[in-house]
Structure formats: C-alpha cells, structure tokens
Amino acid sequence: MDRPTLISDKWRAGYAAERLAEFTARCRARGLAITPQRVAVMRVLVNSGDHPRAEAVFAKVRREYPNISLATVHRTLETLCAIGEARKVTPLHDSARYDGNTAPHHHVVCVRCRKIRDIEMPEFSDLLHGRQTLGGFQLLGCSVEVHALCRECRSAAAKEA
C-alpha cells in the first residue's frame, strides 16, 4: 500500500552515520570552526527521524551541553541550511498566508522571497487521486506546495555566488 513510499528509518540511520563522518571535513572546507555545539546540533538533527523545530533540537542538545543557548541552536540551524547541510521543510513559517480561492489548486513558492503563485497542475491531482493514503496520511483535501526559485531570485542568487 503506502509502505514503499515511506523512507525507512534503517536507511536514515545509515545515512546519518555517513553524513556525520563527513561533517567536520565539510566545515573545514568552508572555513567554519568545528565547535562542539555545532557538531552536537548537527548530530541531533541528522539523527532525528522527525522534522524538529529549534526548541526540540535545543532540548536534546541540552542534555549533553546544559549551557548551550537557544539562540545558538537557532543560529546553528540557519547556518546548516545556508551551507546546504540541512534545509527548512517550509520557507513560509514566518507568517501565515491566506488564500481566498477554495477551488482545488496547488502552489509554487519561491524559497528566497516567499512569493506564492497558484498553479493549475492536473498532473498532481491525477497522481494523488490514484492513492487513498500516503505514508499513513489521508489524502482527502490535500494540496501540493512546490518549493522553487522565482525568476528574480534566480538571477539575484546567481549574482551573489
């Protein structure tokens, strides 16, 4: 049914071990200091089967480094995203965005400037209508959000690099 669509924990565990082994090397290559706090945050994140918020990472890292600051966890997570070692699941966490269009449709979101556009993409619906569930989730009333880069941000990002 929907087993095969779930990414197995077994696979994640192996993946985590591999990622951690390379982490210090990657930091060094990017000129980032290897601090115990940074490594701890990375380890906790990469070992998480769920998709934790800063607070949750903080709680776990704290068990090993009782003096770590929540601000450091926030900073570190953002750093990890910036260097490509992690990513935010959603770029739209800052403030709620509302849509008056209740007809079924989907969205593309620019991960940089957070612009949103409605899209007509029957392919998604076709794809999903074929299934009742997805990883145990009931697909009734689902909507798809595609994360991408808008035209402006694409050129802007190119200039930065």
Added chain:
Amino acid sequence: MDRPTLISDKWRAGYAAERLAEFTARCRARGLAITPQRVAVMRVLVNSGDHPRAEAVFAKVRREYPNISLATVHRTLETLCAIGEARKVTPLHDSARYDGNTAPHHHVVCVRCRKIRDIEMPEFSDLLHGRQTLGGFQLLGCSVEVHALCRECRSAAAKEA
C-alpha cells in the same frame, strides 16, 4: 511553456465576484453575523491575486475602515478558514522545521497536528523533471509538500463533527 499552468487573473476575477455574491448568504446559513468588517476582509482576500498575510489584508481593509483592529483581521481570517471560505497556504507557519536529510525527497504534512513524514514519491520528480519552469519559477532544487490528514487526526476530526 508554463503559461497554461498559471491560474489566470481573469478567471480569478470572475471567481471573486461569484464568491462575494454568495458570502452573506453563507454566513447567514452558518449563523455568523454579517458585519462590515467581516465582509471587507473577505472581499480584500478574495480579490487578492497574491496570498496575503494578515498584515497586508489589514493595510487594505484599513483604507475603508480606519478603526479596524489588526486582531479582528487575524480573527476573521481564521474564521474564514474554519468555515471553509478560505484556507491557509501553509499549516507550518508557527515555527520553522528543519530536516537533516539533504537527499532529494518530499514531505507529507498533517494539516491538523503538523506531523511531517518524508516520502519517496518518484512520480513527483518524474512529473517535474519534465519541466524547467512552473509559472515562471525555476524548478531546480524544488521539493514538494503534500498537505493531508494523518490517521490519528482523521479519526479525531471525525468525532468532532
């Protein structure tokens, strides 16, 4: 190219007019008072081509009702969502969620409890790999977020109703 995937503004305009005409009737049917503020928020939202945050709706409504409170706008938008006259584009706006898995994959999100699961769904990638852009958005590095209801929340929601 990607024109056909965009929902046209022309269509939206017609849709907005239709929605507004039925709004008061729907409020009445649900036992909600028809206040000028409520109608104004609904009108601004449904006329918005973009996907505004509360602050943006507030700014527009304020031009007509200078005394309206930002809290009222927040409340009204949530009410509209609750009765199905609008929806939040993302259910994950409250706090940022991080993912240590940088391998390309997608997510299902429970719109009720905000649980997130990684999903392996090559169909999405196949669908998107065929296109370079989507509504002017560059699809490199995109990720898909499917909004749905998890098993627990589905039964919980069923009880409520």
Added chain:
DNA sequence: TAGCGGATGATAATAATTATCATCCACGAT
C-alpha cells in the same frame, strides 16, 4: 424597537526568532 449574544477594538500576553554585545575558544601562525 428592545435586548441578547456574538463581534469588535484596545491592550496585554505569549511565542518564535533575531539582534546586540561582551566573553570565549578554535585554529592558523609562530
């Protein structure tokens, strides 16, 4: 038209995140 109950406006409270800044420590040079 009266009056009840929901809706609103003003404001305080809460939650998440970011900014500030003094201290600290990882790391390359010595």
Added chain:
DNA sequence: ATCGTGGATGATAATTATTATCATCCGCTA
C-alpha cells in the same frame, strides 16, 4: 606547544506574529 585573532557562544534585549482578555458595541431575532 603557545599566542593572537576572528569567528562562535551565552546572556539578554528587542522584534515580530499571533492569541487572549475584556469592556463596549451592534447585528439580528423576537
């Protein structure tokens, strides 16, 4: 191995988004 420096951290304040509180107001039914 030691030193000096710049980035990293911890403590804290500030900001931003949102929700709660509560007295007043007004849409709606009788």
